[in-house]
Amino acid sequence: MAKQWDVVIIGGGLSGLVGANCLTQSQLSVLVIEKGKKFGGRARTDSINNQLFNIGPHALYKKGEAKSILEQLGIELHGKSPKLGGLLIDEKVKYSAPFNPIGVFTTCFFNWKERMQWIKALVKILNTKTDSISQQSFLQWVEGVSSSKSVQTVLLSLGRLATYCHAPAHVSAKVIVTQLKAVMSGVIYLDGGWQSMIDQLYNKALMKGTEVRSHQTVKQILPMFSEKDTAFDITLANGESISTRNIISTTGPRELLKMLGEYAPSVMKDFFAQMEPVKGATLDVALTKLPDPSKLFALGIHAPLYYSVHSTYAQLSEHSNNVILHVYKYLQPDELVEAKSVQLELEQFLETIQPGWKQYEITSRFIPYITVNERLPLVGDELRLESSKPAVPGLYLSGDWTSPYSILSEAAVSSAQQAAIGIIQKEKS
Template identity: 55%
Template sequence: MTQKWDIVIVGGGLAGYIAANYLSKTNLSILIVEKGKQVGGRARTNKMDQQYLNLGPHALYKKGKAKSILEELGINLHGKSPKLSGILMEDNMEYAAPLAPFELFTTSLLNGKERIEWVSVLLKLMNTDPEKLAELTLQQWVKQTAHSKKVESLLYILGRLATYCHAPEMVSAKVIVANMKNAMGGVLYLDGGWQTIIDQLHNKASLSGVEVKSPTLVKQMKPAQQDHLKLVLSNDEEILAKYVICTTGPHELNEMLVETEQNHFFSKITPVRGATLDVALTKLPNPKRLFAMGITDPLYYSVHSPYARLSDDPKNAVLHVFKYHHPNDTHDRAIVKNELEEFLDQLQPGWQQYVITRRFIPNIIVNQRLPLIGDEQKLQRSKTEIPGLYIAGDWASPHSILADGAVSSGKQAAAEIILNEERKDSANYERRLPTI
């Protein structure tokens, strides 16, 4: 028999579980369909040799939407904030990163005039209304804001750090600057990794009656009779749903839809990608070096374990080395791996003799949408043109990306379904009222 559900959520990641938790407060039947063996999506944390490795570097904005919504749902977030001090590197030269007050006034990267300009630009950044930058690329905004090349470079570094985006000539200044402001408010590295968020959301949803079906892939989705959507699964099983929230990437969603229902905008969306080297060591050869970024090379390095419990042995070190990919570039796996290892060699000479476990992922999707100017007009609501179909995910929010985009769009999709149900109940109640 074809199963019927009030709501089917495609994808058991952050957006899907946020939506499920809000919807679980209703009397609607809810099913999450997850293609992987393990739920969580890119918020998964793998336990490898007693070490907890996120899929690349993950940080939660302390002033972002995701943190406030997770706390609203009663999710416990344990961890600490990393220090702002670190190193910037260029041509084998090292400079103190001018992100904290002491380094700002002592770094040899900037001369006196550039130092004053950088302070002025940071103040301007914090007082900028991102809404007024809707028609600008990040590059255009940087050119308007900074005068010296050094300060321009620092803004691009901060943009990469806050968003993983390495295409200033393409991306929306509105979205990137909003994230830069959030990043300046500090981040949290989470004890046990981001899997702790997923586990709590999963447990709360399960206790409220939400069911999870995995590993199961949705092959096709199309409108059916009686205001339902029909989902065809990988085993050819069919499911009917009044509402579907799709939290997959836009290209996956388009592949599920029959040709007449496909969205041209979805097919044009470009993901944000990078390469990550996730490493656990018995010790750091140089324990004082905890954070570094390249000035012209789009490279990142951070040791997360001093601020979050990421190993069963507190003496171990868990770190991430990352390369931000430009969307137009092609990448040779061996060359990228060598770049990341060489960057780590510079910062932690001899690290290889202390390796407990390591993992290299050459082309990981960090966010499903590179945020471009005008995207928000095409993503105004989570409801699509197909009746009953809603979207959520890190790409589906008009104003946010990364975890903030995933979490806020998951909440919005749930809110719109709840509001629609309330309207239906109100209309049915009015129809039942006796006429006088």
């Protein structure tokens, strides 16, 4: 008779591996299924010409829930925090960014009245009770914070920085401000890239008895309900059948609907099919040196662009003098990307900040269209998510899109822990 697993985790990315580690103390049998060749998903790091590239810019919140949970699991997180400051760029005009005290009082982007409004806006972010703004869009919240168009513009840029979302009229103020609070406490760039975190999670799960399989694509999830317990029959693309009492699905919403097919409850179908991912374009660059070493961070003011040197704060190359940086464009939900045009836009933005960078280039990688988060967090999503989660008993959702309160790694890690706790409590009862 085929083995029945206590838990099958679909997806071996950050959320799936955190879920596996959270279950290792439970004595439950756990299988992780990953469709790709490598584990880690979008949190993996690629080595290109011995230079370490995350898939676009990645940072971990210093005081975020994800970091706390990872450390509870024994994951060592080495790296440094970037200094506050940098540039705001409008076309080719550069301004000091008002992200530290010196920047606030020296930037020419604000007049004196706007500087005071900006300080009040930062205090407002820290003091806002996010439950009170759950029915507002981020744009509505920003317009209520300041009447100054300049202050509003920088707040919108900061919102993009914190969440990668570029749809302020539609996204939830509650989620964006929650992420802004975390960003204002600082971030960490990880030595070895995020792969260092993934490798530890993977190895710890293996050592504690978790079974992992790569190149395994789930074709169908068939719920087998009984009065006593939950059970599922999982069919793989190769025809193999796997039996389990519980599932943690870390896939995207539409992928999950496809797996469930006719067994997807209507509350899931209606909501999950409408979800739009957060997208972006990234240019990841390795240089032998920076033409201007003083310029380490910049944001576009009106253009939704980002630039940051990560290797100043994290070890990302065998050669300590080499530079690893990321240039990124925040894409709108329905934005069509013409790859060559966007690549040129990112290269020109980098040229504005670091003139002559190409003569120092070791290697670079352009990805025109990456999914950063599986769900753009819209106003009203919170209640719909809460009602969708328990729709299939024994099926637990985790991943960057499944939290009503957060997105990105914060959601991926915290939702995995919550799913594991839910299963452990269910199996004990």
